Amino acid sequence: MEETIRILMCAPHHYEVDYVINPWMEGNIHRSSREDALAQWEKLYGILKTYATIDLVEPERGWPDMVFTANAGLVLGKTVVLSRFFHPERQGEEPYFHKWFEAHGYTVHTLPKSLPFEGAGDALLDRSGRWLWAGYGFRSELNSHQYLAKWLDLEVLSLRLVDRRFYHLDTCFCPLTDGYLLYYPAAFDTYSNALIEQRVPAGKRILLEDADAIHFACNAVNIDRVVVMNRASDSLKHTFSSRGFTVVETPLTEFLKAGGAAKCLTLRTTEPHHDSQLTSTV
Numbered sequence: 001m002e003e004t005i006r007i008l009m010c011a012p013h014h015y016e017v018d019y020v021i022n023p024w025m026e027g028n029i030h031r032s033s034r035e036d037a038l039a040q041w042e043k044l045y046g047i048l049k050t051y052a053t054i055d056l057v058e059p060e061r062g063w064p065d066m067v068f069t070a071n072a073g074l075v076l077g078k079t080v081v082l083s084r085f086f087h088p089e090r091q092g093e094e095p096y097f098h099k100w101f102e103a104h105g106y107t108v109h110t111l112p113k114s115l116p117f118e119g120a121g122d123a124l125l126d127r128s129g130r131w132l133w134a135g136y137g138f139r140s141e142l143n144s145h146q147y148l149a150k151w152l153d154l155e156v157l158s159l160r161l162v163d164r165r166f167y168h169l170d171t172c173f174c175p176l177t178d179g180y181l182l183y184y185p186a187a188f189d190t191y192s193n194a195l196i197e198q199r200v201p202a203g204k205r206i207l208l209e210d211a212d213a214i215h216f217a218c219n220a221v222n223i224d225r226v227v228v229m230n231r232a233s234d235s236l237k238h239t240f241s242s243r244g245f246t247v248v249e250t251p252l253t254e255f256l257k258a259g260g261a262a263k264c265l266t267l268r269t270t271e272p273h274h275d276s277q278l279t280s281t282v
Contacts, residue, residue, distance in 0.1 A: 129272030135169030
């Protein structure tokens, strides 16, 4: 690899399902095991460490969802668009992530306080760096996309989420190496599905069945030809194998109780960036 891949993570020392801000948390208040969560997180950490350099941000007491670093912001080069969390239960994370990025030499852009945007949970770069897929509908607002296009000098393709179970883009949509895409079409409206089909050739699209979608197969970490995820059906693993990918499964059931899995627990801070960018499409 030409560039060392770096991923930001946060240990789950204060992780707990303390409130309900998504459907996965319903019925799981105080039903997570911190001991099991730590064991699952450490296994994921160990797997990813074989493929990338892992940076750590210090967990802060009182902010149990800080472990989901994907929502810290959106990083491209040494620029980061800091998240503006929709729910008050997570807004206190913002200054800690801001401090970490500034301390590590990033230029930090902050959106107006009234404009929600939840980082790489709702904004995913095409793996060739040609454009940015940006979700809206539950946690991030469409109006935030114009700022992303301006600050990152990227074409932004806006996708509307319509299934509240898949409240972040990264729960139902995963761009992959060589232009492939893993996604769950039922999570999007008709226009968004048409846009996806327009940009991604049929042979590059991997469509999820319900059973894989609800086990957060899309909430995966893709590094080259390796895809790390909570769980995959035999048929999905066969599909990946036929396209030259290797699936690495690692149980993340404790984090599913809060609505997250492998991708939610990571923020890639070295993203591909194509030299010639286009104008935004929102």
